[in-house]
Structure formats: structure tokens, C-alpha cells
Amino acid sequence: MSRLTLALAALLAAVPAYASTPVNINTADATALAHALDGVGLSKAKAIVAWREANGDFESADQLADVKGIGPSLVERNRDAILLGDDKPAKKKTTTKARHAEAE
Numbered sequence: 001m002s003r004l005t006l007a008l009a010a011l012l013a014a015v016p017a018y019a020s021t022p023v024n025i026n027t028a029d030a031t032a033l034a035h036a037l038d039g040v041g042l043s044k045a046k047a048i049v050a051w052r053e054a055n056g057d058f059e060s061a062d063q064l065a066d067v068k069g070i071g072p073s074l075v076e077r078n079r080d081a082i083l084l085g086d087d088k089p090a091k092k093k094t095t096t097k098a099r100h101a102e103a104e
Contacts, residue, residue: 024083026057037078044069
């Protein structure tokens, strides 16, 4: 194989690692969560499902940080891939202070 072919093959193999697949955190099973969320393996995905079963549906992506092993930075890294049920990515909560700043 030529160097160009090898480089293209390596590039194409790496692309799925950076592409996030949207996943509904309120309906997905542990395997789907582990595949779709960066930094979430099967163990953390099982913890997400267990939290959801014990506490009900997530109301915001930020609530994922309540799950043991999931922190705010992991939530931020995956925010565009997290769905809550309306098939729209979970947006960051806007505080009252931020809304006032946007209005000015």
C-alpha cells in the first residue's frame, strides 16, 4: 500500500472516535450509552441506567453529574450528544444572570 492509502485509512478509522452519536439518556441502555458518550465505558453507563431507574428520568444533562463517576467536565464534553427525549441536544442551563446579560 502506498503511504497516501495508509494515511487515508488511518484518518477514516479515527473519524468515528471523534463523531458523537446523539443518545437519549432517558431511554438508552448501558451499551448504547457507552458507545455514544465519550469517556463513558460500560461501568459508568450501567451507573447512569441504575441512577435513572432509582430516580426517574433526567430533567437536564447537568443532572448526569449526580451519577457517581460522572463529573461536570464529562457532561460538557458530551453535551451535544445528550438527548433528553425531544430529539434535541441538551443545552446548557442558562442562569438568570446570563439571561440578563444577553438582554443588554
